[in-house]
Amino acid sequence: MDATLSGHLQELRRGTVVVASLIVLRTPGYGYSLLETLSRAGFEVEANTLYPLLRRLEAQGLLTSEWNTDEARPRKFYRTTEQGDAIADTLRSEWTRIDSAIGDIAKTTANDKTGSAE
Amino acid sequence: MTSLIDRYVYTALRRIPEQQRGDIDRELRASIEDAVDARVEAGEERETAVEGTLTELGDPDRLADQYSGRSNVLIGPEFYPAWRRLLTLMLAAVLPIVVIIGVVVQLFDDPDIGKVIGGAVTAILNVGIQMAFWTTAVFVVLERTGAGPGRTGLRLDWTLKDLPRYEPSTVPKTEVAAGVVWPILLTAALLWQHFGLNEVPVLNPANWSFWWPYMIVALVIGAGYQIWLFRRRSYDRTVSVVNAVQQLLFAVPLIWLLASDRFFNPEYHHFADLNGGDVKHWFTVGAIIAVALGTLYDIVKVILRGEQSRRGLPSKVPGTGNYNFG
Numbered sequence: 150m151d152a153t154l155s156g157h158l159q160e161l162r163r164g165t166v167v168v169a170s171l172i173v174l175r176t177p178g179y180g181y182s183l184l185e186t187l188s189r190a191g192f193e194v195e196a197n198t199l200y201p202l203l204r205r206l207e208a209q210g211l212l213t214s215e216w217n218t219d220e221a222r223p224r225k226f227y228r229t230t231e232q233g234d235a236i237a238d239t240l241r242s243e244w245t246r247i248d249s250a251i252g253d254i255a256k257t258t259a260n261d262k263t264g265s266a267e
Numbered sequence: 268m269t270s271l272i273d274r275y276v277y278t279a280l281r282r283i284p285e286q287q288r289g290d291i292d293r294e295l296r297a298s299i300e301d302a303v304d305a306r307v308e309a310g311e312e313r314e315t316a317v318e319g320t321l322t323e324l325g326d327p328d329r330l331a332d333q334y335s336g337r338s339n340v341l342i343g344p345e346f347y348p349a350w351r352r353l354l355t356l357m358l359a360a361v362l363p364i365v366v367i368i369g370v371v372v373q374l375f376d377d378p379d380i381g382k383v384i385g386g387a388v389t390a391i392l393n394v395g396i397q398m399a400f401w402t403t404a405v406f407v408v409l410e411r412t413g414a415g416p417g418r419t420g421l422r423l424d425w426t427l428k429d430l431p432r433y434e435p436s437t438v439p440k441t442e443v444a445a446g447v448v449w450p451i452l453l454t455a456a457l458l459w460q461h462f463g464l465n466e467v468p469v470l471n472p473a474n475w476s477f478w479w480p481y482m483i484v485a486l487v488i489g490a491g492y493q494i495w496l497f498r499r500r501s502y503d504r505t506v507s508v509v510n511a512v513q514q515l516l517f518a519v520p521l522i523w524l525l526a527s528d529r530f531f532n533p534e535y536h537h538f539a540d541l542n543g544g545d546v547k548h549w550f551t552v553g554a555i556i557a558v559a560l561g562t563l564y565d566i567v568k569v570i571l572r573g574e575q576s577r578r579g580l581p582s583k584v585p586g587t588g589n590y591n592f593g
Contacts, residue, residue: 181305197330200334
């Protein structure tokens with residue numbers, strides 16, 4: 150049962166990390182900082198999926214990157230592009246739409262139940 | 268001495284395209300160091316912090332796959348159905364044909380039962396493995412090169428037309444295909460044993476004046492019958508009659524040639540190789556029985572199908588265990 154649940158949870162969460170990353174990186178950040186921010190915000194994301202994901206988003210033109218060598222440890226900073234911003238907005242409104250759709254459908258079903266019981 | 272982090276990074280980079288390695292190397296090290304620092308700040312020893320961080324990052328080969336966007340499957344879900352269909356077709360339809368050709372060639376070459384069986388088994392194994400390997404190899408290349416079905420021009424997409432018809436009266440496609448291929452193979456074998464071999468032809472060359480050309484014409488008529496039947500789409504009494512005629516056109520002269528000893532070349536003396544018995548005689552008797560039974564079976568089968576579809580009796584739906592009661 151646990152395996153079933155975690156499988157469904159994983160499927161439901163797939164894609165949310167992309168939205169969250171694009172939103173967070175409106176202010177430039179590097180891999181580990183983003184990982185920290187996301188896990189503090191309650192996103193369950195592994196380092197080994199997040200780091201490759203950042204490079205993929207960059208290749209798609211949704212993020213740009215720049216090496217910051219000012220500090221002792223050089224870090225690659227990512228920032229959301231305009232295109233990434235637009236996509237993040239679209240994805241977010243889709244998320245909201247799905248959320249309210251699920252709320253509606255749950256409400257309708259509950260009403261039907263009480264309706265038929267009467 | 269290379270550190271644990273070095274070993275991890277090198278292992279991951281092994282499987283990443285060269286032009287990306289420098290950048291990923293720097294970034295991955297920075298990320299690992301950041302994570303280690305965070306653990307050390309939280310009170311861990313540096314050594315355990317490194318171990319914990321790398322363990323959390325997991326299998327470096329998988330990480331490399333994720334970085335290079337490579338799928339870690341041999342044949343993905345996009346190609347799997349097409350791969351399975353093609354492989355089934357190769358093994359179920361093409362392999363038997365190849366094996367039969369091999370057996371026929373061996374029979375003419377040296378009809379030793381041990382060699383025939385041995386050759387057939389070897390052919391099944393060799394050709395089967397080759398077919399499975401090359402079919403799979405082609406699909407692996409398609410998968411790797413990222414050529415989607417849409418871009419390869421192969422019709423891999425499923426459409427409604429791919430649904431089998433399952434109509435009881437419908438002519439089975441495989442039988443039609445076999446009915447067309449078989450005459451071609453026989454004609455080729457007939458020509459080849461006479462013109463292709465440098466030795467004495469197995470079959471009687473005297474028959475080239477009439478009977479062999481006649482047989483080729485009968486075979487062509489047989490192939491034409493199959494195509495006619497396929498386009499007609501169903502069995503009935505007309506089909507039963509036409510089928511019986513075309514079967515007898517071929518079988519009766521063949522049996523007569525065999526029975527009157529006009530079939531084999533009198534100059535061909537390689538029959539007596541087996542145990543000193545009269546192999547030619549037994550071969551002739553066997554061939555007569557096989558041709559007669561095969562012809563009879565086919566005529567009866569077609570008549571039964573015709574009756575079945577005429578009366579609308581429930582018939583077994585081909586390819587499934589079901590009966591069609593429609």
